[in-house]
Amino acid sequence: MLAQAEWAAKAQIASVGNRAEYRASRIARELVIRDAISQSCMEWIDTGSLPLMDRETALFVYERFSYGHLLGEMMLNTGIESTSNERYTLAWLLLDSWLFVSFALWQYDLS
Numbered sequence: 001m002l003a004q005a006e007w008a009a010k011a012q013i014a015s016v017g018n019r020a021e022y023r024a025s026r027i028a029r030e031l032v033i034r035d036a037i038s039q040s041c042m043e044w045i046d047t048g049s050l051p052l053m054d055r056e057t058a059l060f061v062y063e064r065f066s067y068g069h070l071l072g073e074m075m076l077n078t079g080i081e082s083t084s085n086e087r088y089t090l091a092w093l094l095l096d097s098w099l100f101v102s103f104a105l106w107q108y109d110l111s
Contacts, residue, residue, distance in 0.1 A: 027107060030060055037061055041094040045087055067102035068093035 030037070036053075037060045043051045053061065072093050075081075082089040 023106070027103075029056070030103075030106075033057060033060065037064060038095050041065075042091065045090045045094070064094050064098055064102075067098065067105070071097055071101060 033056070036057055040051055040053055040057060040061050041064055043049070050061065068090075072089075082092075084092070
């Protein structure tokens with residue numbers, strides 16, 4: 001499913017002529033459905049399965065996973081390791097770090 005979401009995200013970006021305009025609209029929409037995105041991430045953390053969701057939400061969940069993966073990989077490569085349990089670490093990467101790190105990078109991408 002994630003490979004399909006990645007393909008759909010790339011296709012959607014390519015279909016929009018102005019990348020900054022596309023990002024700005026995605027940021028505005030993310031703020032509106034943020035709770036649903038976070039709930040989907042928590043369901044995956046708790047059950048190992050993603051809930052059924054519409055295409056738009058799936059794209060946002062994919063971006064959360066992508067940014068969480070990149071941040072986690074960067075931390076591991078610099079010697080930072082979590083001493084917390086898996087559930088807490090995943091929640092931090094997909095929820096907390098989204099608010100304080102990844103979303104800020106997303107906004108920075110507009111400038």
